[in-house]
Amino acid sequence: SRELVYSETFTAAFGEHTSTVYYSGYRYEFPVTVTGGTAAKYYYVFSEKEYSAEALANLPLVYEYDYNFRQGTALKNLYAPAGTTYYLAVVVESEDGELSPVITKTIEVPALPAEE
Numbered sequence: 001s002r003e004l005v006y007s008e009t010f011t012a013a014f015g016e017h018t019s020t021v022y023y024s025g026y027r028y029e030f031p032v033t034v035t036g037g038t039a040a041k042y043y044y045v046f047s048e049k050e051y052s053a054e055a056l057a058n059l060p061l062v063y064e065y066d067y068n069f070r071q072g073t074a075l076k077n078l079y080a081p082a083g084t085t086y087y088l089a090v091v092v093e094s095e096d097g098e099l100s101p102v103i104t105k106t107i108e109v110p111a112l113p114a115e116e
Contacts, residue, residue: 004057004058004060004061004099005099006091006099006100006101006102007036007037007094007098007099007100007101009036009037009098010034010035010036010037010092010094010096010098010099010100011034011035011036011100011101012032012033012034012039012090012091012092012100012101012103013032013033013034013035013103014030014031014032014090014103014105015030015031015032015033015074016031017029017030017031017105017107021112021113022079024081024082024112025079025080025081025082025084025109025112026079026080026082026109026110027077027078027079028046028075028077028078028079028080028107029074029075029076029077029078030074030075030078030088030090030105031074032074032075032090032092032103034092034094034100036094036098037094037095037096037098038094038095039092039093039094039095040093040094040095041092041093042075042090042091042092042093043059043060043062043063043090043091043092043093044059044063044075044088044089044090044091045059045063045087045088045089046075046078046080046086046087046088047086047087048080048084048085048086048087049087050087051087051089056089056102056104057102059089059091059102060091060093060099075088075090080107080109081109082109082110082111082112083109083110083111084109085106085107085108085109086106086107086109087104087105087106087107088104088105088106088107089102089103089104089105090102090103090104091103
């Protein structure tokens with residue numbers, strides 16, 4: 001198995017996320033910015049399950065990039081049911097093959113707005 005080494009100079013950060021009501025929950029968009037390189041690939045989990053530090057350390061071995069990332073700027077159309085807690089973890093791979101340290105975010109998904 002590949003030895004994962006996380007860069008000290010290539011890092012990722014979340015911007016302000018947005019959400020829209022979608023069926024019985026919300027669709028989220030999470031902007032991700034990088035410094036110290038150019039983003040080439042993204043690995044992420046978005047789940048009701050909170051992953052252990054050990055699992056997150058191996059994120060790039062388990063969860064592959066998908067095409068919801070367009071032009072490498074935002075993780076789009078991630079769905080979460082209303083009234084739940086979701087956990088997001090992202091690792092970015094640079095064009096040079098460097099891996100950003102994992103970044104995580106906890107999302108408290110609100111209840112749906114009351115019907116008018």
